[in-house]
Amino acid sequence: AAAGYYYVSLQEDGLPVMNVTFNNYLPDFFYRQDLSLGRLEALRGGTAVVTAPNAPGGIFNYISKTGKSDPGMEMRARVGLEGDGRYPYYRLDARAGGEIASDLYYSISAFYRHNKGSRDNAYPMNRGGHVKANLLWDYGAGSILLYGKYQDDRNAFNEFLPAVNFSDPQLAPGISRYDSLLVPNAPHSYVEVLGGPTKQWQGRNIVHSTNKAIGFKWEHDFDNGWTVRNNFKANWNKSDYDSTALAFALPITDGFTNTLLNTSRDGVYSYQDLVTGQVLAQVRNAGGVRTVLSNNLPNQQVMPNAIITQTAFNFNPEVEEIMDQFSVTKKLDRGSVTLGGFFAHSSVNQFGGGAGFGVSTLQNQPHMLGITLTTPGGLTQQVTNGAGFAGIGQRFAGTPFRGKQLQLSMFGGADYEVVDGLILEGALRYEYLRTKGSTDVSIPNPNSSNPLYGGLDGNPNTLFDNYVVTYQAPFNYRFNLDFLSFSAAATYEFDNRNSVYARFSQGQKAPDFGFFQGYDTFAELTNLVPIPQKIQQIEAGYRYRGRAIRATLTPFYSRLSNVGTSAFGTNVDGSPYTPPPLLSTTTTYGVEVEADADIMEVFNLRVALTLQDSQSKNFATYNFNAPGPQDDTIDRVPDGKADNAPDIMATTTLRYSPSESFSTFATWRYLGSRPANRYIAFDLPPYHEVD
Numbered sequence: 001a002a003a004g005y006y007y008v009s010l011q012e013d014g015l016p017v018m019n020v021t022f023n024n025y026l027p028d029f030f031y032r033q034d035l036s037l038g039r040l041e042a043l044r045g046g047t048a049v050v051t052a053p054n055a056p057g058g059i060f061n062y063i064s065k066t067g068k069s070d071p072g073m074e075m076r077a078r079v080g081l082e083g084d085g086r087y088p089y090y091r092l093d094a095r096a097g098g099e100i101a102s103d104l105y106y107s108i109s110a111f112y113r114h115n116k117g118s119r120d121n122a123y124p125m126n127r128g129g130h131v132k133a134n135l136l137w138d139y140g141a142g143s144i145l146l147y148g149k150y151q152d153d154r155n156a157f158n159e160f161l162p163a164v165n166f167s168d169p170q171l172a173p174g175i176s177r178y179d180s181l182l183v184p185n186a187p188h189s190y191v192e193v194l195g196g197p198t199k200q201w202q203g204r205n206i207v208h209s210t211n212k213a214i215g216f217k218w219e220h221d222f223d224n225g226w227t228v229r230n231n232f233k234a235n236w237n238k239s240d241y242d243s244t245a246l247a248f249a250l251p252i253t254d255g256f257t258n259t260l261l262n263t264s265r266d267g268v269y270s271y272q273d274l275v276t277g278q279v280l281a282q283v284r285n286a287g288g289v290r291t292v293l294s295n296n297l298p299n300q301q302v303m304p305n306a307i308i309t310q311t312a313f314n315f316n317p318e319v320e321e322i323m324d325q326f327s328v329t330k331k332l333d334r335g336s337v338t339l340g341g342f343f344a345h346s347s348v349n350q351f352g353g354g355a356g357f358g359v360s361t362l363q364n365q366p367h368m369l370g371i372t373l374t375t376p377g378g379l380t381q382q383v384t385n386g387a388g389f390a391g392i393g394q395r396f397a398g399t400p401f402r403g404k405q406l407q408l409s410m411f412g413g414a415d416y417e418v419v420d421g422l423i424l425e426g427a428l429r430y431e432y433l434r435t436k437g438s439t440d441v442s443i444p445n446p447n448s449s450n451p452l453y454g455g456l457d458g459n460p461n462t463l464f465d466n467y468v469v470t471y472q473a474p475f476n477y478r479f480n481l482d483f484l485s486f487s488a489a490a491t492y493e494f495d496n497r498n499s500v501y502a503r504f505s506q507g508q509k510a511p512d513f514g515f516f517q518g519y520d521t522f523a524e525l526t527n528l529v530p531i532p533q534k535i536q537q538i539e540a541g542y543r544y545r546g547r548a549i550r551a552t553l554t555p556f557y558s559r560l561s562n563v564g565t566s567a568f569g570t571n572v573d574g575s576p577y578t579p580p581p582l583l584s585t586t587t588t589y590g591v592e593v594e595a596d597a598d599i600m601e602v603f604n605l606r607v608a609l610t611l612q613d614s615q616s617k618n619f620a621t622y623n624f625n626a627p628g629p630q631d632d633t634i635d636r637v638p639d640g641k642a643d644n645a646p647d648i649m650a651t652t653t654l655r656y657s658p659s660e661s662f663s664t665f666a667t668w669r670y671l672g673s674r675p676a677n678r679y680i681a682f683d684l685p686p687y688h689e690v691d
Contacts, residue, residue: 006512007057008048013064013147014217015233015323016053019344020405022514025317029209030151030237031062032130035074035095036109038065045556046505046537049485050427053342053409056485056507056535066136066145067097067105084178087116103140108133119158119180122365123204128153130211142220149213156182156206159247162302162362166682172249172302179364183244183310186368188387190312191456192354192400194445194470196393201312201355205242212236225331229340235321241352245313249362251305252281252297253290260309260357261390262467263383267375268293271307271359274388275367281305299362306362307369312355312389321346335416335423342409348437348513349402356389356464373463381461392456393468401517403437426488429507433481435516435530438474445469477519479530483508502540508532524568524578531581534561551595561585567622569629577629584619586642588612604655614645619678641675646686648672667691 010017010027017027043051044058052059078091090113097107110131117125130151137144159181162172171177187202215233222228250257252271263269263285271281282293292305300306327340360366368388373381384390413427447453448467455466485507493499511530519525541554564581571577590612597605620636650670657663670688675681 009052009055009059011061014231019321020346020513030211034109034111035093036064038063046487046503049505049507050429050487054510056509065107067107068136071098083118089115103138105136119178120364121180121182125156145217147215151211154206154208162249174299174301181247184368186387188385190355191393194468201242207243208240210238227329230326232324237319239317241313241315243313245311246309248309249306252307257309267373270372271369273367274370307359308362308366310358310360314352314355316352317350319348337414339412344407346405351400354393357391358389381463383463385464390464391467392465400440406434408432421493423491429485431483433510436478438476440474442469481510483532497545499543505537507535527578527580528566531562548598554592556590558588569624570627572627582620585617588614602658606653608651610649614642616642640680643675643678646672646674
């Protein structure tokens with residue numbers, strides 16, 4: 001799943017920022033708010049299943065200012081300190097807009113931001129910006145808006161800090177919330193595949209996101225109540241990751257860690273701090289049994305023999321997209337009818353991986369550890385390169401894949417006031433998706449087990465480049481999916497202040513592109529067929545719109561089914577197999593309260609409260625015992641609370657605005673306890689924050 005964007009659509013000026021998501025390729029890397037933001041439109045609830053392409057959870061649409069709506073010039077500079085008050089933040093925004101000819105308006109904006117972040121990072125957390133512009137021609141009966149954007153931004157994200165005590169989580173002793181465990185800069189060369197070109201990796205490059213976009217919107221009103229709208233956009237997105245991944249505190253003797261380091265040979269392994277030159281630990285391996293001989297590693301109170309794993313993650317997707325949405329609306333005496341369609345075509349090409357895996361000290365701004373092996377015969381071999389990374393070209397992440405996705409939608413909706421105050425509305429949406437592509441399947445280098453093999457540099461005693469993989473023929477796939485979603489509602493307005501409504505919606509959610517790019521075996525292709533999730537929602541509400549007080553009360557019910565869990569087993573001959581996915585369901589009952597009150601003309605109080613009970617049913621996993629499927633079992637997790645779904649969510653904001661030129665506010669937020677995962681292993685405690 002694409003993190004928080006699996007069910008929702010992040011949009012800019014009426015179209016998705018991107019129409020495919022996968023792995024670490026997400027829309028919030030390619031949208032930045034600046035002074036051009038005119039307003040934010042948010043749509044959630046049942047209507048989302050028929051409004052956005054394959055996004056039944058909701059829409060967040062950022063609408064840009066134009067030179068007609070917001071003429072003038074504006075500049076803003078922000079300078080501050082983050083974290084514990086030692087980390088500088090700089091940002092400069094500028095925007096200009098206005099009329100350049102009769103009925104022709106322009107708007108252009110830009111920003112640049114540079115900051116270290118909220119932790120003591122060794123390099124900037126964010127640096128970069130964008131330029132965006134639009135040109136509006138208002139010809140009376142309609143308008144044409146040309147728009148474009150260029151983004152060049154670099155960003156990092158903090159890694160987890162070690163914690164203790166599941167019932168009351170606290171940072172481990174000796175760890176500060178300002179500590180940074182980001183991978184050191186550690187520049188080094190690598191190859192992605194045997195025979196491939198030499199490339200460079202450098203941690204301070206972090207995640208480099210570039211975007212080029214151009215589009216146009218056309219809207220025309222005819223005299224007889226017809227309105228035609230069209231919105232087209234072309235995107236060219238690229239991500240270049242030189243970042244960390246799998247950064248966890250683990251014992252230096254951890255089996256999986258040592259497998260990735262290729263430290264299976266017998267002998268004594270020495271771990272040298274590559275900053276100070278001091279040997280901090282030695283471990284003897286004898287027949288797979290690891291014994292710590294010496295340990296001067298820092299922060300050993302967190303965990304005995306603790307280190308931090310560091311992956312030199314390089315992930316480089318390039319995506320080209322075109323999308324278009326067209327609609328025709330007819331206004332009636334007591335309502336309206338809209339028909340339309342959506343088209344998107346995405347071309348994806350991802351390459352990367354092979355920059356290595358290493359370990360570092362567990363401390364603020366970790367130091368990479370260089371590892372050497374002294375064999376029983378007294379021979380010294382280099383497990384890691386000079387930057388502290390082993391497994392160059394071994395592809396721990398970043399498997400190459402490519403694919404194309406075609407999405408077509410047809411939608412229609414109508415609303416009609418049957419009698420005074422009673423409004424009925426309904427909408428349908430048909431979705432068709434075709435996804436085809438191929439994934440490169442890596443195979444181990446057959447020479448790696450030969451102790452005389454010298455790897456890329458020809459030296460058998462530099463082990464870090466002796467495991468470069470090669471590829472077999474790409475694994476191809478092709479799938480088609482289609483489904484129908486609908487929503488219907490009735491609203492009754494008692495008067496200008498009081499109204500009630502009820503809505504029923506039913507839709508489906510197709511897997512994102514990340515599901516398909518994972519295909520690399522025939523067993524997966526046979527058993528892991530894409531199954532759309534099903535969404536059913538019922539909601540009702542009461543709205544009050546007074547002069548000084550506005551409030552909404554919304555009871556709701558939702559049911560999410562066909563949520564699949566897949567797993568991979570190993571046959572007796574070592575080949576993989578994939579059993580069919582196990583399906584589960586999540587149901588939620590709840591009520592939402594929103595209120596907004598003006599107090600004494602200069603104060604405004606806004607309150608939002610959600611009370612809910614979210615339950616997970618039929619969640620299960622496979623338990624693979626001996627090799628082969630003959631003794632596999634299914635472990636079922638008892639039905640209970642759904643993961644990451646708190647019973648209580650609340651937000652309260654008090655704003656003071658004595659004049660148009662000055663305002664200040666205070667916001668309090670509360671999030672209740674919730675299960676940390678689908679296994680209900682433990683609950684995350686409630687917390688609140690004040691801004």
